[in-house]
Amino acid sequence: MKSFALALLMLLSATALAVEVRQFDDADKQARYERLIEELRCLVCQNQSLADSDADLAKDLRDEVFGIIQSGKSEAEAIRFLTDRYGDFVLYRPPIKPITLMLWAGPLLVLLGGGLLLWNQTRRRATLPDSGLSSAERQRLESLKKKLNS
Numbered sequence: 001m002k003s004f005a006l007a008l009l010m011l012l013s014a015t016a017l018a019v020e021v022r023q024f025d026d027a028d029k030q031a032r033y034e035r036l037i038e039e040l041r042c043l044v045c046q047n048q049s050l051a052d053s054d055a056d057l058a059k060d061l062r063d064e065v066f067g068i069i070q071s072g073k074s075e076a077e078a079i080r081f082l083t084d085r086y087g088d089f090v091l092y093r094p095p096i097k098p099i100t101l102m103l104w105a106g107p108l109l110v111l112l113g114g115g116l117l118l119w120n121q122t123r124r125r126a127t128l129p130d131s132g133l134s135s136a137e138r139q140r141l142e143s144l145k146k147k148l149n150s
Contacts, residue, residue: 022066033069036078037062041092049092061090 024030034051040061042053050058050065061082068078079091088094096104133141 025070029069032075033066036065036069036075039092040065040079040082041090043086043090 022030022033024033037050040050042048042050042055042058042061044055044057045053048058050061064082065078068081069075082090088100094100094103
């Protein structure tokens with residue numbers, strides 16, 4: 001019984017470690033393929049490249065890229081094919097154009113807005129009117145501060 005369980009466990013673990021094997025005509029095509037699947041984003045996982053993802057769509061996209069590279073097309077043609085079909089979201093580094101401008105400028109605008117807000121708040125605090133303490137109350141406050149510090 002133990003040997004059956006061990007054999008079943010070995011069989012199941014072998015399928016979990018399955019690796020895609022791609023046969024290329026030359027090393028240049030393989031290097032282009034590997035570079036492309038590292039640069040392209042999995043549309044399901046969103047934070048993984050096609051090379052890292054185990055999603056079914058990522059496997060299909062890897063097959064598509066493999067076919068494009070095997071047919072002799074360039075990396076630019078493969079990228080154009082995928083962006084025409086799936087949009088710029090498939091790219092980790094989308095091009096700067098009107099539709100992606102907020103993607104590129106958004107973090108800078110948030111940083112500038114936060115800086116302006118901080119600057120405005122500190123300027124406003126510096127110009128706040130006096131707290132309304134009388135001179136006797138101010139003297140008492142100063143003496144309490146001195147006692148605290150000593």
